[in-house]
Amino acid sequence: MKTFAxxxxxxxxxxxxxxxxxxxxxxxxxxxxxxxxxxxGVNVLVGYAGLVTLGHAGLFGIAAYTAARMLSRDHGHVAxxxxxxxxxxxxxxxxxxxxxxxxxxxxxxxxxxxxxxxWGIAYRWISITNGDNGISIAGRPSPLGVSLASPAAFYWxxxxxxxxxxxxxxxxxxxxxxxxxxxxxxxxxxxxxxGYHVWLTRFLAFLxxxxxxxxxxxxxxxxxxxxxPQMVALTASAEVLLMVISGGTGTLLGPIVxxxxxxxxxxxxxxxxERWNFxxxxxxxxxxxxxxxxxxxxxxRLARWLRTAQxxxxxxxxxxxxxxxxxxx
Amino acid sequence: xxxxxVRSLEKSFGGLRVTAAVNLAVEPGERRLIIGPNGAGKTTxxxxxxxxxxxxxxxxxxxxxxxxxxxxxxxxHLGIARTYQIITLFPRETLxxxxxxxxxxxxxxxxxxxxxxxxxATLIGRxxxxxxRVALDHLADRPVSQTSYGERRxxxxxxxxxxxPRVLLLDEPFAxxxxxxxxxxLGLVTAIPRAVTIIMIEHDMxxxxxxxxxxxxxxxxAVVVEGTRAEVVAHPxxxxxxxxx
Numbered sequence: 001m002k003t004f005a006x007x008x009x010x011x012x013x014x015x016x017x018x019x020x021x022x023x024x025x026x027x028x029x030x031x032x033x034x035x036x037x038x039x040x041g042v043n044v045l046v047g048y049a050g051l052v053t054l055g056h057a058g059l060f061g062i063a064a065y066t067a068a069r070m071l072s073r074d075h076g077h078v079a080x081x082x083x084x085x086x087x088x089x090x091x092x093x094x095x096x097x098x099x100x101x102x103x104x105x106x107x108x109x110x111x112x113x114x115x116x117x118x119w120g121i122a123y124r125w126i127s128i129t130n131g132d133n134g135i136s137i138a139g140r141p142s143p144l145g146v147s148l149a150s151p152a153a154f155y156w157x158x159x160x161x162x163x164x165x166x167x168x169x170x171x172x173x174x175x176x177x178x179x180x181x182x183x184x185x186x187x188x189x190x191x192x193x194x195g196y197h198v199w200l201t202r203f204l205a206f207l208x209x210x211x212x213x214x215x216x217x218x219x220x221x222x223x224x225x226x227x228x229p230q231m232v233a234l235t236a237s238a239e240v241l242l243m244v245i246s247g248g249t250g251t252l253l254g255p256i257v258x259x260x261x262x263x264x265x266x267x268x269x270x271x272x273x274e275r276w277n278f279x280x281x282x283x284x285x286x287x288x289x290x291x292x293x294x295x296x297x298x299x300x301r302l303a304r305w306l307r308t309a310q311x312x313x314x315x316x317x318x319x320x321x322x323x324x325x326x327x328x329x
Numbered sequence: 330x331x332x333x334x335v336r337s338l339e340k341s342f343g344g345l346r347v348t349a350a351v352n353l354a355v356e357p358g359e360r361r362l363i364i365g366p367n368g369a370g371k372t373t374x375x376x377x378x379x380x381x382x383x384x385x386x387x388x389x390x391x392x393x394x395x396x397x398x399x400x401x402x403x404x405x406h407l408g409i410a411r412t413y414q415i416i417t418l419f420p421r422e423t424l425x426x427x428x429x430x431x432x433x434x435x436x437x438x439x440x441x442x443x444x445x446x447x448x449x450a451t452l453i454g455r456x457x458x459x460x461x462r463v464a465l466d467h468l469a470d471r472p473v474s475q476t477s478y479g480e481r482r483x484x485x486x487x488x489x490x491x492x493x494p495r496v497l498l499l500d501e502p503f504a505x506x507x508x509x510x511x512x513x514x515l516g517l518v519t520a521i522p523r524a525v526t527i528i529m530i531e532h533d534m535x536x537x538x539x540x541x542x543x544x545x546x547x548x549x550x551a552v553v554v555e556g557t558r559a560e561v562v563a564h565p566x567x568x569x570x571x572x573x574x
Binding site for chain 1: 439445
């Protein structure tokens, strides 16, 4: 049943450019998927490792800026992508080494500071980053000879990477390492006493998270064919964090739903309502009030409640774990 | 060779000397009881032995090996396991998963991001065996949040037993339990083979006295009395500390 639903979802997504009607909507779908990759990456830290980051736009931006700079110096797409991911991981090593000195608020504040340093560089180190003007690139790559210039082709490339990201999350969550990461979130002291290297576990989770943030940053660059300091601003870090929290931290589907919500509000609602930020804010407030655990776990809870409300006489097994609840898995 | 030897161990929190020149030598297979009033420094001593706290001075040796500077997580690999006075489990996970996590802590598999943990039949089989030892195998798939306090205490012990420690530190394993539950846990602890050296902190003298061969009385961070059960019970200092005479 679950596999069937999954297969249907993949097919619907795969043929989306054929039914969605218009390049505008294909582009919105590409944006949703690239932000979903970013949110999935951030969720590794926020949801599974329990480390709230407000600096991941810095890593997202480092990937985009590195590739943009290398492309503008005629290095070719392969070198630019490899260089961008390598530099993102290197930056993540530094980010993690500094921010993992603290947990909780300490961790948050260090990530804010690091994100702001990247923003400062993007904004002020004009000889490298072109400052406020940003960097434009000449075009999208053509992997395996297929040009990604058209919205549909770019969508399919993004979808492929998105599915890879989801697959990597599924494998990670069920693996012994993923279990260790969640353990360091729930009982770091006990994990240490049980023989786990808590710091190194968090450090590796940080790198995994940074990798997908970097991939999303590259997609962002190729989607817009332009980078500017806006993409590394604190608001960008806050936005992706809101995607994760509104969808449901520590769930697979949550960050995807959160990314869809924010991107749709940004693109679609802004066409009708000038102050779409106000609407988005109101939606977040509503989520916090009615589904504080996020949309995905909240909806699952609602569905369970409806099912039991329909059949009041049906006995519910006490011992059975809540179906559909992915939280903490 | 002494299983666990602590020599002139010192720890202060600010101006408060919580561990004051403590000496302790526990022989292999021994059952040692540590008693003392609140604030005597019993749990601090455990935290120093497991490495969760760094001592200000003195040394700790495990089977002749100096572990004073060995990080806490390495000491688990060297054969020290402990339980906590305040139950420290993974509440959202099942009992089986809790014990599996304990086994995984000593296995290189814990770094593996590619295989499915559920498919690790040997590991999970061993976790089931350990749960059976504490008579909780019938609740293996129940989340900790849906178990009773007494069952959680047994999971605490199971987590420590799973690691097959050479030295086992039990921090008030009977705290908060009913009389029957105490008997259950005592039976469980008594059944642990002699290959394991056990050091237990306990307030409940009735249960604990039967268990221990030697008793150490801590008071204000220092060892006040040490000896066999009869010696310690008869010692005037014990009565003074416990009865306030």
